Amino acid sequence: MKGLWVADGCVRLRDDLARPEPPPGWALVAVATAGVCGTDLQITRGYAGFAGVLGHEFVGRVAQGSPQWLGRRVVGEINVGCNRCRRCAASGANHCERRRVLGIRDLDGAFAEFLVLPEQNLHPVPDSVTDTQAAFVEPLAAALRVTEQMEIADDARVLVVGDGRLGQLAARALHANGYHVDVVGRHAAKLERLRRLGISIEKQDGGGYDVAIECTGNPAGFATALAGLRPQGTLVLKSTYDAPVRMHPADIVVNEIQVVGSRCGPFAPALQALANGSVVVDDLVDDTYPLDESERAIQRASEPDVIKVQIERA
């Protein structure tokens, strides 16, 4: 089988991979479309020390599995817990210490012809959602994690820091939920895609926000988000990246800021938002490459003005 393989910070397309065998309770999924995420790019630079097939945003069709799943078009949650520990019992797989994570930790990912996942991780995709859209379910769910983690007041002012992949989805998800959202970013063309949807752009680093969501994946974004908050405001960290941030604890303590780490989110509302059109994503796709050209897809996704690159089964 073909797949985009990463190891030791080196990425290459291989055609000698064994098709994965689904264990009992798992499904084999023929990947249709997969999206390149910032975390994927981080992994190609050594983040998380992952070796295997890259990719975790996907839609595909079940090629092998139990009768109720066989042939269905699906997306899949990426965390696979041990199902035996206290954390799996209390809050699911996302924080299991022994978890495997699709394309990130101990489990081959979606930039390949096939992947395997437990059937309990799968969600059927309604016909009204295209493959292009469905490949956004995972990152959109991550954006929706913010409102799952905290009660944001109806009249809250929310600042999204960053106009890239995560920032676009966070801003669109909160805007769709009726919140006042301002976005601060550095890329005119990316900001324009938000402006077209009626999302407001904060040109100067504003202040007094109730919630600031850091989506840039760089230390300057952390500083911007912190500076934007009112006292007792909430700074949500969404980006996983390896660069250290210099933080002055007194800034957090004196203003009693809450910093909230936020990772994977709920698939059902993400699918619903795509199905009913409340969150638009089609304009985010800059380019689509066949799996055979997936090395180029990774390069393209690293370019500064690009938001989303997708990889399709040829």
Next chain:
Amino acid sequence: MKGLWVADGCVRLRDDLARPEPPPGWALVAVATAGVCGTDLQITRGYAGFAGVLGHEFVGRVAQGSPQWLGRRVVGEINVGCNRCRRCAASGANHCERRRVLGIRDLDGAFAEFLVLPEQNLHPVPDSVTDTQAAFVEPLAAALRVTEQMEIADDARVLVVGDGRLGQLAARALHANGYHVDVVGRHAAKLERLRRLGISIEKQDGGGYDVAIECTGNPAGFATALAGLRPQGTLVLKSTYDAPVRMHPADIVVNEIQVVGSRCGPFAPALQALANGSVVVDDLVDDTYPLDESERAIQRASEPDVIKVQIERA
């Protein structure tokens, strides 16, 4: 009047200070006993850029004020808001942008013969609480702020990082409230004072804590607290200090940690805990100096094995 004056990182006892004049609604308080806090030491090294009389932990007697306060023994909340802004209306003086803070910002402090504070900041001290104990109300209130900010489950495991001034009070306050508390610290003699009260000592850096309270005021403490937490645990920052911490956002994001800044707290429960003896503080006082020797008191408070130094009106 005499007072310990700090300016530009230089501390000296002055005897040429004007006795402060209380504006309408304020009281003049003759300071009886005041405690030296870690923040005071930070200020002597330039933190907060404060120039004026140092000190904010005190007990004293009202020497001038309205009839219901005159002659009463009092402690006082240290934040003085503008009383006109939205923040003062919403949540009191603590986060007013124009606030003055006793001995910290734009308001002369407690290491002097007299201080002034708004009468609404004052709390009468019951006779059963000694001056030595009453001077702990302000830092104990800050320790109790943690339980005011968040619901800690009854069966939570709490790690207090640091065995100094703040760590002692945080551990004692939570222990008194029935929580399981472990303390990690580097000073055998300080830890011994906790062990004597039945508070357990974590010799090795443990893990899996629900809540970790960083009370060391140094970057290593931040790392210890973070490493001690379970996924989705809460890291409380209590120390105000200027040194930057190197934080890896991925550590916060992947484990969905909450970091909560925590500053000033409620005086009433602190007074109550001292009055009913549920929080013991007498053993924390290493030395007491008259105001005339307050320069020496600051030096003594900087020594590594010292927890609390108090300054008394001669």
